[in-house]
Amino acid sequence: MQTFWQDSNLDSLPIPTITKTCDIIREMTVPFVENVEEHKELVSDLEILVKNGKVLQKKLHTLQQQLGGNRSWLRPFWDDTYTSNHKKIAGVSNYAFQLNKASLKEQQPLEYLILGIVNLALSIEENELLPEKIGDQFLSMEMFHHIFYTRVPGEQQSLLQRSLLKGEIRIGVVHQGAWYLITVADAKHRLVSPNSLATCLTSIRKGNVKGATKSLIGAMTTMTASEASQFRNQLQKKQINRLSLKNLEETLFTVSLDEDEVKEGQNQFLFGEASNRWFFKSLQLIQSVTGEIGLNFEHAGCDGSNWVYLLSQLTMNEPVQSDLISFSDLSILPLKWQLDASDHEIVRQSNVDFINESKKHYTVLVKDDTLCRQLFKGEQISPDACLQLAFMAAYYHQRHRFPSIYESVSMRHFYEGRTEVARPMTNEAHYFISAFVGNKNSDITIYELLLKAIASHNKMLKQNQIGQGAERHLLGLSFVITNLEESMYLKIMKNSTFLRAVKNSISTSSLSSPLISQFIFSPVVDNGLGIGYGLLTTGLQVAITGNQTDFVLVKEYSLLVRSYLEKIAQLIKRFS
Numbered sequence: 001m002q003t004f005w006q007d008s009n010l011d012s013l014p015i016p017t018i019t020k021t022c023d024i025i026r027e028m029t030v031p032f033v034e035n036v037e038e039h040k041e042l043v044s045d046l047e048i049l050v051k052n053g054k055v056l057q058k059k060l061h062t063l064q065q066q067l068g069g070n071r072s073w074l075r076p077f078w079d080d081t082y083t084s085n086h087k088k089i090a091g092v093s094n095y096a097f098q099l100n101k102a103s104l105k106e107q108q109p110l111e112y113l114i115l116g117i118v119n120l121a122l123s124i125e126e127n128e129l130l131p132e133k134i135g136d137q138f139l140s141m142e143m144f145h146h147i148f149y150t151r152v153p154g155e156q157q158s159l160l161q162r163s164l165l166k167g168e169i170r171i172g173v174v175h176q177g178a179w180y181l182i183t184v185a186d187a188k189h190r191l192v193s194p195n196s197l198a199t200c201l202t203s204i205r206k207g208n209v210k211g212a213t214k215s216l217i218g219a220m221t222t223m224t225a226s227e228a229s230q231f232r233n234q235l236q237k238k239q240i241n242r243l244s245l246k247n248l249e250e251t252l253f254t255v256s257l258d259e260d261e262v263k264e265g266q267n268q269f270l271f272g273e274a275s276n277r278w279f280f281k282s283l284q285l286i287q288s289v290t291g292e293i294g295l296n297f298e299h300a301g302c303d304g305s306n307w308v309y310l311l312s313q314l315t316m317n318e319p320v321q322s323d324l325i326s327f328s329d330l331s332i333l334p335l336k337w338q339l340d341a342s343d344h345e346i347v348r349q350s351n352v353d354f355i356n357e358s359k360k361h362y363t364v365l366v367k368d369d370t371l372c373r374q375l376f377k378g379e380q381i382s383p384d385a386c387l388q389l390a391f392m393a394a395y396y397h398q399r400h401r402f403p404s405i406y407e408s409v410s411m412r413h414f415y416e417g418r419t420e421v422a423r424p425m426t427n428e429a430h431y432f433i434s435a436f437v438g439n440k441n442s443d444i445t446i447y448e449l450l451l452k453a454i455a456s457h458n459k460m461l462k463q464n465q466i467g468q469g470a471e472r473h474l475l476g477l478s479f480v481i482t483n484l485e486e487s488m489y490l491k492i493m494k495n496s497t498f499l500r501a502v503k504n505s506i507s508t509s510s511l512s513s514p515l516i517s518q519f520i521f522s523p524v525v526d527n528g529l530g531i532g533y534g535l536l537t538t539g540l541q542v543a544i545t546g547n548q549t550d551f552v553l554v555k556e557y558s559l560l561v562r563s564y565l566e567k568i569a570q571l572i573k574r575f576s
Helices: 018-032 036-052 054-067 075-083 109-125 142-146 194-205 217-222 225-235 239-249 304-312 341-359 371-375 383-399 427-438 443-465 471-479 484-494 496-501 548-575
Strands: 094-099 149-152 159-162 169-175 178-185 254-257 283-287 293-298 332-334 361-368 405-410 419-422 506-510 516-520 529-536 539-547
Touching (some): 018 496, 054 471, 178 239, 194 254, 383 548, 443 548, 484 496, 516 529
Parallel strands (some): 405 506, 506 529
Antiparallel strands (some): 094 516, 149 159, 361 539
């Protein structure tokens, strides 16, 4: 079965009606209306959109017709949003997994992981990776065409440069700021052996491979796109830098050999030493000095669900012996850089800024092997809804206000589908949390409110899953505006109540895999929380990342999440 054979048969992403989008906005903003005047303004702004939005809606339908076939009307806007993003990528627009040691090869886990991923990249290139399915539903594999890439920064627009698997395949390896290229497959795509790769990586760790320049060059990838573009252009004026940069950007992915231990709360796999990272790569493999392995991803080209599926297809078996090639010193190429005083100062300052940024973040892990089994109680109970309600209840308990909360929903059953935004703070969730945290009602009443909140959550998710979400639609409408008058049709996007509802005080995403022990990403707003979680019948893992300056609050919040989740589980056990 070929990788992309079903993509042409998938439905295209539907365009919601203006009325439907306004109905969703009206519902999701109810918990955030603070007074009568705000409510009147909200109603007025929605009426403007209903009355005039058909002009923008027509443009979206025209665009979809122009794209042809089953292509997504959202795709051009999505790509433009990510590639014209001038914010910093490192620690902000990337995310990380820490891998479960038990799921990896006991001996030479990094080497087998590297070669396994190279094998999968070749399978994609040869259209041999099995297409992903949920039940009988095939998912769009389109993003796998460019899952391996390098972001090349530009002044106005960055380029996602796809890694081409032509000729020899090389990876970039960095240790203490010194970069090397390793050939992991020859021109016939025969892989090196795990033992040979291990010998090479050990030599690099021990400093036995001479000739590489130790530098802070990796700090370039912690800059904004425009800053990095200017620095890159300056760097390339020298031939030695131009060649090293070209070689590094053409590698399939990078491997960071760290000298740090993984310490509680410090986000080594999300941040780490800037000199030992290349955040413009779609994939960085990172190994701590004590052997823990993490993966860091650049988010522009594909989503976490794609990487989870790719990792699920890994086999840790040794390749057939006849397919292996022997390793030689010629397979390791040290990279050299020539930075003048001003270049050194630029990357030095970027490194300082990155260190300061990383110190602002603190992650607490919540793990439980029994709670999930109590929450998987049949169709009426949704473990995901229960966890989202616990997140919101803990926030309300701690900060005495209802949070704007974001939940990522996969849209990959549509061609070129990525994600939609779900808003778990529904009116029903609002009523449940008020009663639950306040503890002013009987347990049976709270349980009934819980069931209503779960039902509204499930309804909202299904609405998003069939392409009827509001916020991606608003994004599309905003991108087709061509004059001031049309911009007034979307006054709702500047409405104070709407902005409170979409502030994303809590940003959440769920990726469940026995391979992953932590799924980590940063908050998207100051004093916010970034929560990556996995729900399996065998256990629960939640990584909560917040501000380091408020690390006591982050720890307290994690305890409250566990406490409220346990209380929800007790209600379910008692009354279901």
